[in-house]
Amino acid sequence: MHSIKEVAPDIFMITQVITQKHLKSSVNLFVIAGKDGLVFDSGYGGRQKKRRLVHALGKISHLKRSRGETCTITRAMPSHGHWDHFSGLGHLQNALGLEILATQKQAKKIGSKKSFKDSFREDSPLFNPPTPKFFEVCHNIWDNLVNELFMKLAKVSFVSGPINIIDENTRLSVNGESWQMIPVPGHCDDDIVLYNRERGILLGGDIILRRITTWLGPPRSNLKDYLENLERLMKLPNLKLILPAHGSPIRNPVKRIQEAIDHREKRTRDLFLLLLRSGKRGLSFGEIFHAFYPKSPLFKKSLLEGWILVSLQYLFEKGDIITSFGGRNMIFKTRA
Ligand SMILES: [Zn+2]
Numbered sequence: 001m002h003s004i005k006e007v008a009p010d011i012f013m014i015t016q017v018i019t020q021k022h023l024k025s026s027v028n029l030f031v032i033a034g035k036d037g038l039v040f041d042s043g044y045g046g047r048q049k050k051r052r053l054v055h056a057l058g059k060i061s062h063l064k065r066s067r068g069e070t071c072t073i074t075r076a077m078p079s080h081g082h083w084d085h086f087s088g089l090g091h092l093q094n095a096l097g098l099e100i101l102a103t104q105k106q107a108k109k110i111g112s113k114k115s116f117k118d119s120f121r122e123d124s125p126l127f128n129p130p131t132p133k134f135f136e137v138c139h140n141i142w143d144n145l146v147n148e149l150f151m152k153l154a155k156v157s158f159v160s161g162p163i164n165i166i167d168e169n170t171r172l173s174v175n176g177e178s179w180q181m182i183p184v185p186g187h188c189d190d191d192i193v194l195y196n197r198e199r200g201i202l203l204g205g206d207i208i209l210r211r212i213t214t215w216l217g218p219p220r221s222n223l224k225d226y227l228e229n230l231e232r233l234m235k236l237p238n239l240k241l242i243l244p245a246h247g248s249p250i251r252n253p254v255k256r257i258q259e260a261i262d263h264r265e266k267r268t269r270d271l272f273l274l275l276l277r278s279g280k281r282g283l284s285f286g287e288i289f290h291a292f293y294p295k296s297p298l299f300k301k302s303l304l305e306g307w308i309l310v311s312l313q314y315l316f317e318k319g320d321i322i323t324s325f326g327g328r329n330m331i332f333k334t335r336a
Contacts, residue, residue, distance in 0.1 A: 002052050004059060007249050008201055008241060010034055010175070014056045016043040027084045028245050029053075030203055031073065033060050034175025039076035039098065040194060040203045041245055042088030045155035050091035057096070077101040077166075079205025079245060080188040081109030081119070083156040090159045100159050103168040103183070105190035110159050117147050119220060126316055126323060127218075127285065127309060127330060168192055179203075184233065186226025187214050193233070200240030202233070202253070208260055210247045217306020223264065223314035230261050268311050275321055275334045282333030284326065285309075 007013045012031040018024065029041040043053060057073055064071035076098045078086040089110060092098045102110060109116045120143070150156075166172075168183040172194070179194045187206045194203040206214055207229065216226060233239070234257045242250040250256045274291055275283060283291075285308070293304055312332055315321045324331050 002049075002056055004056055007243060008199070010064075011201065011243070012060050013243065013249075014043070014053065016049055016053070018044065025084070026246065028243070028247075029088070030243055031057065031060055032174045032177075032179075033064055033071050033073070035070045035072055036173075036175050037071060037073040037075075038172070038174045038179075039073060039092060041079050041085045041205065042076055042092060044084055045087030045157035049155075050088055050095070050157075053088050053091070054095050073098065075099045075101055078106055078110060079193065079203070080191040081106050081116070082188055082206070083116075083151075083154055085205065085245060086110040086159070087155065087157045090157050090161070093159060093161045100161070100163045101166050101172075102163050103190060103192060104165055105168075106192075107163045107165055109190070111163055113151070113156075113158055116156070116158070117144075117151075120147055126313060182232075184229035186222055186229045187216060189220045189222070191229075195236060195239075197236075197238055200238040202236065202239060202242045204233075204242045204244045204250075206245050207233070208242060208250065208253075208257055209244045210250045210256065212247065213263060213307075214260065215303070215306055216310045217303075218309050218313070221306065221310045223268070223310045224317070227261060227264060230257050233257055234261075267307060268314065271308065271311050272315060272320060272334065275315075275332055278333065280333065282324070282326070282331040284329040284331055285312075286329070288312075288332065 002014055002016045005013045010033050012033055013028050014031065015026055015028050017026040027043050029039060029043050032038045032040070043049060061071040076089055076092045077100065078089060089100055093100050109119055168181060170181050172179045172181060177196060177198070179196050182193050182195060184191045184193050184207050191205055191207055193205060193207060208214060216223060234254055239253050242253045244250060271288070274288065288308055289301070289305055292308065296304055312321070316323065319335065321332055321334055
């Protein structure tokens with residue numbers, strides 16, 4: 001299923017929806033339509049989704065022509081290297097001959113299954129106490145199996161043809177209009193946004209969403225970068241509209257960005273106070289997780305734990321907390 005909406009003159013939002021038993025999600029991609037148009041993000045993989053995406057682009061061209069305007073889409077690019085943003089790119093290249101643009105960091109993930117898989121690997125000694133080699137090997141084999149299964153289920157697809165590498169601070173000309181690319185790592189390590197200053201429109205990827213909180217989690221999220229980049233986006237001159245990759249457009253961008261900053265700061269404070277209350281004993285990660293989510297089912301843990309891990313890393317790097325070994329666990333406590 002997908003829908004097409006013209007969310008600003010000549011900017012079309014295509015929303016793809018997945019509705020399966022345990023998985024319900026949607027993603028937006030944007031088409032800046034005109035004589036030299038661009039597709040920003042490319043949605044899910046899977047044969048049907050890809051076919052419908054090509055069909056949607058055809059519909060947009062048709063609509064533009066019915067208004068007596070030209071429409072040629074020439075390029076496509078991802079906002080970042082998460083699977084639900086790049087899995088349609090390969091098909092746009094193969095079926096429509098679109099040129100694929102990406103930054104160096106993004107190209108690594110979207111162009112090869114191996115480097116995409118490698119980017120999942122966690123090696124933070126902050127959360128993983130040293131383990132005997134045997135257990136480490138078992139753990140890696142298990143991780144590999146889980147990743148393979150996930151990629152099959154999610155139909156993650158890669159770009160097999162050439163990728164045109166662009167500088168992450170470049171200015172793109174799209175249909176004669178100027179769109180500034182701005183690197184904003186934080187949610188992922190390769191996020192970029194596109195900003196049209198004259199129109200005050202920001203294509204924001206996952207950096208800020210209207211109703212839900214942007215997911216953060218290791219190994220590629222960084223809370224310090226995330227907060228700094230939200231501050232930076234809030235100061236963009238003339239910012240009026242953010243078009244996010246999930247959910248509906250954000251028409252009160254400055255207020256919404258401030259809410260997101262406040263939320264992250266509150267969560268970080270809650271975490272710090274929890275550790276402060278635990279005193280000299282400190283808490284293991286399991287205990288921290290349980291304090292925030294006492295009733296969470298196990299299958300949700302990997303989604304919910306992300307922000308806690310990222311916030312612990314942030315507090316640790318700021319020097320507010322320390323770690324030590326307690327039995328088989330890492331123990332987190334505030335600096336005495
Ligand atoms: Zn993402």
